[in-house]
Amino acid sequence: MGDSAVDEAAGSGRATGRHGRAALLRLARWFDSADTARADALYAAAFAAWPARRLGGAGDETAPATGSWWNAPRAHAAPPRPAGPVPTEPAADHSAQRAALHAAAESRAHWRRAAAAEVHRALAQRTEGGARIALDPAAAGVLMELLTAALGSGDPERAPVTAGDMELEVRLHAGPAPDARLTLASPDGELHLDGLWLQVTDYRTTRVPDDTPADAPAGDGPDDGPEQEPPE
Template structure:
């Protein structure tokens, strides 16, 4: 590889590297004085022509990394894919999981209805004075849900408020009672409500009970 060849490569518009023509001349001298094995190694180092290392497979004979692909033994290739659509795997059967989830949901709904019935019985009459209501943890949870919704809808210390649950068919009413101190107790702890009265009615009872007429049930539609 003489100077004329290097000049032709440099003038053809191809990239000549960071050092330009001087680097090509030096590389050409190295190639000119190298034997075949050294020339192969020099070519691989200069142009990053390393053998592919991401290929794999099993062969009967091992081939050297510097060997030509033309002279190397053939490797076993993967069998051709069958023509036509591939067979589909049967869909997984999740009926057992669905049944378990359904049973769990029905069990939860049953216990919530039982807890709501206990809340309804315990607070069927309007509280007042120093009352104490003992509830199971599940019933306390249902009552706390209704109480949180009722207290968030207004100011029960000023005017009666309420919140209901259509699925459980109950409604909680709360209103001002300056001298009242209601204790809600369960095995998990106690909650003291001062200055409020509570009463639980059917869900259809939308009017808050008063001192005069008590709860009034709206006629069904």
């Protein structure tokens, strides 16, 4: 490659690199004094004309940078994609998980209904005096839910309050009983309620009679007790 070729490349308007014509002249001299193998390496280094080593995949052999494609090891290319639409994966089957969740929900609802029935039986009558009610943990939990809702709706020491659960079909009533001390006991501990009475009814009963004091003694009315015959 002589000066005329370099002059032609420099005068063609193409980019000549950072150093311009001087760099092309130096490169031309290197090409002129190089043998075939060195010229190939020089060309690859100067113009980044490295041959492709692999089309895809991984191989044990490494093709030399100066090697021709004709003599380089065969590349292990990935197989071509099939023509036509690619089949989609079948949707995951979550029926077993749904069945397990449904069974767990049904079991929890069953135990809550059983706990609500226990609360209903234990508090079917209004508590009096120093009553003590023993409940298992599940029933105590249901009662605490109802009691929290009832106490949040008003002040039971002033007037009766109520809270119900339509799903469990129970309703808790609480009202003032100044001399009462109620103990709710469960394996998790005890809760003492002073000055209150409790009663649990079905959900539809929104009010229970509250005109009779909770601690009134039995047989206090005029019609109580067996009828006696008048003296002769």
